[in-house]
Amino acid sequence: MEPLLVYPDPPSEWLSGALERAGYPWQAVADPAFAAREEPEDGFAGAVISAVEDPVTAFAACRILRKGDSPLQPVLLVLPEASLAELELREDLFDDFVLPTATALEVEARLAHLFWRTGRGKTHDLIVYGPLALNLETYQAAIQGRPLDLTFMEYELLRFLAAHPGKVFTREALLSRVWGYEYFGGARTVDVHIRRLRAKLGEENAHLIETVRSVGYRFGSVRWLPSDPGR
Secondary structure (H helix, E strand, O other): OOOEEEEOOOOOHHHHHHHHHHOOOEEEOOOHHHHHHHOOOOOOOEEEEEOOOOHHHHHHHHHHHHHOOOOOOOEEEEOOHHHHHHHHHHHHHOOEEEOOOOOHHHHHHHHHHHHHHHOOOOOOOEEEEOOEEEEOOOOEEEEOOEEOOOOHHHHHHHHHHHOOOOOEEEHHHHHHHHHOOOOOOOHHHHHHHHHHHHHHHOOOOHHHEEEEOOOEEEEOOOOOOOOOOOO
């Protein structure tokens, strides 16, 4: 994968550490106006601009990268909370933002989502749904940037459900698909794990796993498709 352009140079220890732990190659530049001189042969994959140190200069850097002959996308902005009010006026200069309190997993998830939107980068190692991010390589999970302490089977159940948003699964189907055909436990096993997952997701996110009465469980929302009135 091509490296990310990172500004400023040197980046903060938090930002460099988050990118390295997330597995993204990066190259810091001292002045985005001259980024083209340092651009690798295959170009930059995108940019991560920190506005923590100097918001005015950071937004100017975003403007340079977006208004050049070859506008750079995607752009992830690291923004201090004090500057959140400025987002609405300048949102055309970046694609998404994170706070400097974000975990490496959240940084990775947001970048993966941006690359998916632009058709670039690696997305096969992550499942991202709203505030939830699952790393399929490291078996890590986070909700709104908060790491989740899951058992192996809790992770496997959440991973399976999140990989099929909107689809309803019976308890029996979940037992065979997640635990395996050789598992002899009953449907109560699924209920117990669902209850534990909801507790760990937190009250504000427990609704991500919905109970479908007399059927089973569904992850995420589903859009109702009415029948064609012309038929």
